[in-house]
Amino acid sequence: MQNLPLILKPGKVKNIVLLIISIGFVILGISLLDKSKLIAILNIVFFGMCFMVFLLNLIPGSSYIKIDEKGIEMKNLFRITFIPWQAVNTFKTKWVVFNKLVVFDLNKTLVGNNMKLRQGGFPDTYGMSAAKLAQLLNEYKSKFDPEA
Secondary structure, three states: OOOOOOOOOOOHHHHHHHHHHHHHHHHHHHOOOOOEEEEEHHHHHHHHHHHHHHHHHHHOOOOOEEEOEEEEEEEEEEEEEEEEEHHHHEEEEEEEEOEEEEEEEEOHHHOOOOOOOEEOOOOOOOOOOOHHHHHHHHHHHHOOOOOO
């Protein structure tokens, strides 16, 4: 285990590749303006928004997870979510479309029966494989959660 708080940041390479792909589709949309205006505009708007999201992810401090004794602080697109260790049953991996991500099951007794979704996930694997990140989070959970 490493010194706490442990801060993991997302890899920049993936965001840069997606940024370049978005630019390519915006350029494609511009070239389609003469042929099909509706498709071109939808293409430019959608991939323009994708470009903005990937660009925001490249700004330092916009995305990370911070692991400490109390739980996990997840920051994504400047929005912070705190997940206490007691609120999570376990961390595991799951395929979502073409990405293998880390998901977690929320503790029913803490979140109540009113919540329809009792599962959450991380938007990135923060420079690790999904399996390695899930294992790391489970190790910290077992260390800091007295109920585990």
